Each structure stands twice: as C-alpha cells, then as structure tokens.
Amino acid sequence: xxxxxxxxxxxxxxxxxxxxxxxxxxxxxxxxxxxxxxxxxxxxxxxxxxxxxxxxxxxxxxxxxxxxxxxxxxxxxxxxxxxxxxxxxxxxxxxxxxxxxxxxxxxxxxxxxxxxxxxxxxxxxxxxxxxxxxxxxxxxxxxxxxxxxxxxxxxxxxxxxxxxxxxxxxxxxxxxxxxxxxxxxxxxxxxxxxxxxxxxxxxxxxxxxxx
Numbered sequence: 001x002x003x004x005x006x007x008x009x010x011x012x013x014x015x016x017x018x019x020x021x022x023x024x025x026x027x028x029x030x031x032x033x034x035x036x037x038x039x040x041x042x043x044x045x046x047x048x049x050x051x052x053x054x055x056x057x058x059x060x061x062x063x064x065x066x067x068x069x070x071x072x073x074x075x076x077x078x079x080x081x082x083x084x085x086x087x088x089x090x091x092x093x094x095x096x097x098x099x100x101x102x103x104x105x106x107x108x109x110x111x112x113x114x115x116x117x118x119x120x121x122x123x124x125x126x127x128x129x130x131x132x133x134x135x136x137x138x139x140x141x142x143x144x145x146x147x148x149x150x151x152x153x154x155x156x157x158x159x160x161x162x163x164x165x166x167x168x169x170x171x172x173x174x175x176x177x178x179x180x181x182x183x184x185x186x187x188x189x190x191x192x193x194x195x196x197x198x199x200x201x202x203x204x205x206x207x208x209x210x211x
Contacts, residue, residue: 001025001035003110004052004103011099011138014087016059024058031055039107042121044100052100053093060090069093086168095141102127102138155179162187 005021006012025031034051044052054067066072069090076089091099105126112118124130129139155177156168162176162185169176175189176182 001031003106004035004038004055004100007106009106010102013056013059013091020062021055021059024055024062038104039109039111042105042108042126044097044104048104049097049100053096056090056096060088069096086171092141098127098139098142100127155181157181158185161185 001021002018003010005016005018021031025035030051034048034055037045037048037051050067053069056069057064057066057072061072061076064072064075066075070093073089073092077084090096105121105123109118109120112120123136124139127139128136131137154168154172154174156162156170158167158181160182162170162180162182164170167176167187169180170187176185176187177189180188
C-alpha cells in the first residue's frame with residue numbers, strides 16, 4: 001500500500017492521503033488481496049491491475065460503483081460541467097498502469113530485501129525510461145494521450161498572477177492565451193508584428209528603377 005500511494009521512488013496521488021486508503025484496506029478484501037499480490041512478480045497481471053483501478057476509483061470517489069478510471073474521469077468531468085482541475089481527476093488508465101508498474105517494482109524489491117543476491121528486473125521495463133543523458137527518468141505514459149492541438153485548448157483561471165503550481169498553462173509548459181481568465185500576465189506569448197510583403201507590381205517598379 002505504501003508503494004502504491006506514494007513513497008520515495010513512486011509518485012503519490014494529488015490530494016489523496018494514505019489514511020483514507022488504509023481505512024479502506026482494513027474493511028475491504030479487494031484492497032487486501034491487491035496489495036498482498038503487489039510485488040510478488042515483476043509484472044502486473046491484468047487481474048491485479050483491475051483491482052488497482054477499482055481501488056483508485058474509490059480513492060477519488062468512495063461512493064462510486066465505477067471500477068474503471070477512464071469512465072470515472074468522464075463522469076466527474078461531466079458532473080462538474082468541466083469546471084474541474086486535472087488534479088481532481090484520477091489518472092487515465094495508461095498513466096495508472098505505468099504508476100502500477102513502478103509501485104510493483106518497488107514492492108518487489110522490498111519483498112526480496114533479505115535475499116543475498118536477488119534478481120532485479122530492468123527498471124526501464126517497469127515504468128521508467130532513460131532520458132537523453134542516459135539517466136533514469138519516470139515514464140509517465142507509454143502512449144501520447146493528446147495531440148499538441150488539443151493541448152493548446154487548455155486555459156487557466158488565475159486571478160492575480162500566473163504562477164506554478166496553480167497555473168494550468170505553466171504546469172503543462174504552455175503559454176497563456178486569450179481563453180485564459182487573466183489577460184495581463186507575464187506568461188502570454190508576445191505577438192510578432194507581421195512583415196509587410198511587397199506586391200508583384202511594386203517589385204516590377206523597383207526593377208525598372210534599378211535598370
């Protein structure tokens with residue numbers, strides 16, 4: 001449970017503490033079975049991931065009967081008519097699976113901590129990747145979830161200033177646009193003056209004068 005809800009090597013769920021999950025573990029056998037299985041293998045089975053999805057759904061909405069995070073994301077988004085921050089939604093299925101791989105990897109290492117020479121799987125097969133410098137980095141999502149065009153539709157609701165971590169645009173490495181609430185922030189893109197182009201007739205005149 002500690003690895004899945006966030007530890008030194010695995011990210012946590014925004015705004016979701018461990019105590020709520022711990023209380024549910026004590027009362028729900030689904031939680032107990034899932035965390036009992038976590039880390040026993042270096043792979044996350046489809047059956048285990050289904051249980052982890054259900055647990056994640058209950059972390060964000062304890063009363064829900066939805067067991068798939070993508071469906072719950074849609075339901076929460078519609079229920080709040082789009083007035084919702086990304087941190088208030090559960091991760092998408094692809095992101096959650098990568099998170100489950102990392103949590104499972106860490107739990108597997110803990111389970112084998114008393115072995116003298118345990119086999120340890122390659123972390124790049126378990127939710128991490130190597131960056132351009134060859135350093136280990138988190139692989140948040142194995143697939144691209146949205147195109148650049150969709151990302152450009154994001155807008156923030158900052159009132160006084162656009163600052164991290166509250167500004168949605170800055171959090172996604174985007175410039176603020178006219179769709180944003182604050183129209184006078186330092187994160188807005190600087191519009192370049194259009195370069196005047198000469199018409200064909202003007203070019204012909206210049207050529208004649210040069211002759």
